Amino acid sequence: MDTPSEALHRVFGYDSFRAGQQEIIDHVVTGGDALVLMPTGGGKSLCYQIPALVRPGVGVVISPLIALMQDQVDALRALGVRAGFLNSTQDFDERQMVEAAFLAGELDLLYLAPERLRVEATTRLLAKGDIAVFAIDEAHCVAQWGHDFRPDYLALSELRERWPEVPRIALTATATPATHAEISSRLGLDQARHFVASFDRPNIHYRITPKSEPKRQLLEFLRTEHPDESGIVYCLSRSSVEKIAEFLVDNGIAAVPYHAGLDARTRATHQARFLREEGLIVVATIAFGMGIDKPDVRFVAHLDLPKSVEGYYQETGRAGRDGLPATAWMAYGLQDVVQHRRMAMEGDEAHRRRQVHHLDAMLALCETVGCRRVMLLDYFGQKGSEPCGNCDTCQTPPESWDGTIPAQKVLSTVLRLARERRQKFGVGQVVDILLGKKTAKVLQHGHETLTVFGVGTELGNAEWHGVVRQLLAQDLLAVEPAHGALVLTDASATVLRGQREVLLRRETPRPARAKVAASAKAQPVAAELPAEAAPVFESLRAWRGATAKEQGVPAYVIFHDATLREIATRSPSSLAELGTVNGVGENKLAKYGEQVLQVLADDEG
Ligand code: ADP
Ligand code: ZN
Numbered sequence: 001m002d003t004p005s006e007a008l009h010r011v012f013g014y015d016s017f018r019a020g021q022q023e024i025i026d027h028v029v030t031g032g033d034a035l036v037l038m039p040t041g042g043g044k045s046l047c048y049q050i051p052a053l054v055r056p057g058v059g060v061v062i063s064p065l066i067a068l069m070q071d072q073v074d075a076l077r078a079l080g081v082r083a084g085f086l087n088s089t090q091d092f093d094e095r096q097m098v099e100a101a102f103l104a105g106e107l108d109l110l111y112l113a114p115e116r117l118r119v120e121a122t123t124r125l126l127a128k129g130d131i132a133v134f135a136i137d138e139a140h141c142v143a144q145w146g147h148d149f150r151p152d153y154l155a156l157s158e159l160r161e162r163w164p165e166v167p168r169i170a171l172t173a174t175a176t177p178a179t180h181a182e183i184s185s186r187l188g189l190d191q192a193r194h195f196v197a198s199f200d201r202p203n204i205h206y207r208i209t210p211k212s213e214p215k216r217q218l219l220e221f222l223r224t225e226h227p228d229e230s231g232i233v234y235c236l237s238r239s240s241v242e243k244i245a246e247f248l249v250d251n252g253i254a255a256v257p258y259h260a261g262l263d264a265r266t267r268a269t270h271q272a273r274f275l276r277e278e279g280l281i282v283v284a285t286i287a288f289g290m291g292i293d294k295p296d297v298r299f300v301a302h303l304d305l306p307k308s309v310e311g312y313y314q315e316t317g318r319a320g321r322d323g324l325p326a327t328a329w330m331a332y333g334l335q336d337v338v339q340h341r342r343m344a345m346e347g348d349e350a351h352r353r354r355q356v357h358h359l360d361a362m363l364a365l366c367e368t369v370g371c372r373r374v375m376l377l378d379y380f381g382q383k384g385s386e387p388c389g390n391c392d393t394c395q396t397p398p399e400s401w402d403g404t405i406p407a408q409k410v411l412s413t414v415l416r417l418a419r420e421r422r423q424k425f426g427v428g429q430v431v432d433i434l435l436g437k438k439t440a441k442v443l444q445h446g447h448e449t450l451t452v453f454g455v456g457t458e459l460g461n462a463e464w465h466g467v468v469r470q471l472l473a474q475d476l477l478a479v480e481p482a483h484g485a486l487v488l489t490d491a492s493a494t495v496l497r498g499q500r501e502v503l504l505r506r507e508t509p510r511p512a513r514a515k516v517a518a519s520a521k522a523q524p525v526a527a528e529l530p531a532e533a534a535p536v537f538e539s540l541r542a543w544r545g546a547t548a549k550e551q552g553v554p555a556y557v558i559f560h561d562a563t564l565r566e567i568a569t570r571s572p573s574s575l576a577e578l579g580t581v582n583g584v585g586e587n588k589l590a591k592y593g594e595q596v597l598q599v600l601a602d603d604e605g
Contacts, residue, residue: 004029007053008046011079013563013585018043020197024169025050028133033192034169035139035184039199040317044171045293048135051167052109053081057130058102059109062117062156063137064149065291067268069111071275072293075557076109080587085111086122102129114141114152123162131166134159136187138291139170143182153186160188168192173314177381199313199380203320204328206372207392208365210507211333212462214303215247221301221329222253228279229298234315236304236339238285244303245283258284275554278545289315294554295322296561301329305336307343308358309365309379322562325528332366334427334469338479341472345481363473369393369400369505403504404495406459406467407476409434411496413452414477414486420450424485431456431464466507476502529565536603537568543599547592558592559583571600 004025008014017025020036021043028034028051038044052059063069069085076083084098084107101107102125116122142153159168170187172179184190209217218233233248235241238259248255254277256270274282275294282288286306300319306312312330320326340362344355361379368375371387371394378385387394413430417423423445432439433447436454447453456464468486471477478489494500529537541555541564548555559567563583572578575593579586584593 001056002054004050004054007050010586011053011081012046013579013581013583013588015582017046020195021046024195025054027193027195028167028169029054031165031167033167033189034195035180035189035192036169036171036195036197037180038171038173038195038197039201040173040314041201041319041321042173042197044137044173047171048133048137048169049076049081049109051133051169052135055132057132058105058107059133059135060126060131061109061111061135061137062114063111063291064114064141064152065138066113067271068291068293069113071554071557072111074553078553078557078588078591079585081108082106083109083111086116087111087113088115099125105130114149114156117159118152118155127162131163134163134166134168136168136170138172139183139187140172140174140179142186143174143179157186157188173317174310176310199377199382200373200385201317201320202388202390203323204316204326205390206316206328206376208330208332208372209392210466211303211331211336214331214333215244217331218244218301218303219248219251219253221299222248222281225327226299230274230277230279230294230296231281231299231301232289232297232315232318233281233283233301233303234306235283235285240303241283241285248281248283253281254279255281255283258282258288260285260287276548278541278555286311286315289318292318293321294318295556296324297321297326298324299327299329301331303331305330305332305340305362305366307340307355307362309361309376310358312362312365313376313380322556322560324562324565330366334465334472337363337469337472338427338484341479342481342484360475367470367473367505369398399506400503401506402501403467403470404498404500404502406456406464407471407495407502407504408498409452409456410464410468410471411477411488411492413450414488415492415496416450416452417447418487421445424480424483424487426479426484427465427468427486430468430486431461434459434464435461463507467504470504471502474502530569533565533568533571536571536600537564539599539603540564540568540596543595547595559588567596567600572597573600 002010008017020038024034024036024047036044036047048059048061066087066089069087073083073085084101086095086098102110136156141149142156168189170183170189172183184192233244235244238261241257241259245255245257256273258267258270270282274280297319300316306315316328319328340359344359345352365372365375372391373388374385410430413433417425429441432442433450433453434456436457438448442448468477472479475489476491476495478487479485480487495502544555544558544564548558560583563581566581570581572581575589578584578593578596579589
């Protein structure tokens with residue numbers, strides 16, 4: 001049997017553990033229970049895969065993501081790990097084969113859908129084998145009301161009674177202490193040690209930009225920063241998903257839609273294409289992405305505001321799992337605030353309060369003049385980190401300015417419409433009044449006779465929208481759920497009376513192009529290679545693509561981008577030297593070593 005670090009080198013071909021991995025693995029290998037909280041992309045899988053390899057018996061992994069089990073098993077088999085799965089997609093014969101392998105002790109890892117454990121036949125099967133560890137992936141499923149898998153996950157509390165001697169490790173990327181406590185109690189993990197890894201994902205560059213023409217902005221972002229790279233574009237509604245996907249295709253960018261309204265076959269095909277093809281974009285609602293462990297997602301773009309910081313962090317966390325530079329980009333505007341404020345008014349009192357709390361945190365992140373990462377980490381309980389240098393606000397610090405007078409102008413317009421005319425209007429009309437525009441709607445309502453008419457010509461239309469958005473974000477103004485009309489809040493009066501200063505963020509409509517280009521982190525991954533290595537990297541990518549296609553597996557199952565980059569840069573001349581590259585383990589060296597050296601030799605010749 002290997003030690004954990006021997007398994008890390010020999011099987012996975014990695015140099016060193018990532019933060020947290022070693023302690024967790026050591027604890028589980030010695031039989032301890034663990035509750036692991038790590039951000040998406042932090043490296044949770046190794047935390048149970050290595051104990052499964054190092055301890056005698058089979059590691060049983062409970063995962064709700066049955067659509068991804070085949071890929072997970074393929075990736076392990078490519079490493080020479082003996083893995084199999086049991087779920088409802090298999091026919092009798094396939095299941096029989098896996099069960100026989102399990103009983104014969106010929107498996108290192110067995111993936112199980114949670115509902116399998118409620119079938120008596122499965123527990124009988126497991127009782128006949130030797131189990132090294134139980135891993136409960138996506139453990140937050142047990143804590144979320146209304147979660148599809150919750151009933152199955154609740155039944156997992158029985159594992160302790162049936163297998164008291166087998167260590168259990170529950171893993172999640174969901175951070176709140178309440179979720180943690182509930183996982184612990186529901187799964188009977190009160191003896192478990194808690195491991196909370198750092199939430200930082202330093203290779204992700206965060207950027208939140210004012211939304212003006214979202215489609216054009218998205219296109220420019222993709223073309224200048226991520227040409228031909230894989231990524232996810234999140235939209236709020238199914239119809240905008242469809243529209244944006246079509247728009248990208250019309251502009252020559254490979255993209256497919258994904259949302260719950262598509263039939264299961266189409267969804268599965270689009271997901272499989274995303275995993276297998278290089279450079280494909282998925283435009284999706286939040287229905288897409290859970291458990292997707294594609295390591296080379298180079299960007300996650302949000303065209304609509306996520307509902308919470310948790311959601312934002314989980315979605316953006318899908319970028320850059322391989323540790324290479326990746327971008328989390330979001331376009332955010334007034335309509336997002338209006339729409340979310342309206343949605344937050346739905347449901348019962350407790351629900352509303354929760355929504356508002358989540359929304360306020362999300363808006364604070366969008367409107368901050370400080371480092372985004374500091375704010376994110378602070379939100380997840382990691383206080384006091386240093387400004388990161390790899391987010392938009394660090395690189396182009398926005399100014400804040402005293403917006404008290406413009407704020408008073410907006411609020412007093414809303415107040416006058418209400419008091420003098422018994423009317424309520426949306427942002428468009430309020431801004432037209434401030435700018436003194438004699439539109440048909442202004443004349444129809446006689447708004448040109450209001451004393452505030454034309455008092456706001458010092459700012460332009462977009463700037464006024466920015467002011468209104470920030471007032472909404474600061475809760476100094478509100479929107480009515482039904483018609484989106486602006487109304488005052490309790491706090492508005494303090495501003496109108498001049499008792500409160502309003503600090504606003506100066507809009508920088510587009511960060512200066514030079515600034516973005518100067519930031520190495522935002523460069524396409526291939527472009528960061530030394531000049532002579534770039535064509536070699538492309539040859540290796542082509543070889544990898546062909547090999548993956550032949551085997552019907554995603555390209556990253558053969559080698560990650562990071563591994564190909566290192567090979568291209570170091571240009572090893574022997575198998576022994578190739579074996580020292582990060583990500584080249586024993587099995588892959590034996591299987592692909594000669595071919596890789598051949599690609600390098602061809603390239604030189
Ligand atoms: P999570 O499940 O936490 O989202 P994964 O387990 O999928 O993350 O790991 C993310 C990526 O990081 C994977 O591609 C994995 O191969 C890689 N990885 C994990 N641990 C290491 C390590 N110690 N060294 C190098 N790469 C690692
Ligand atoms: Zn920063």
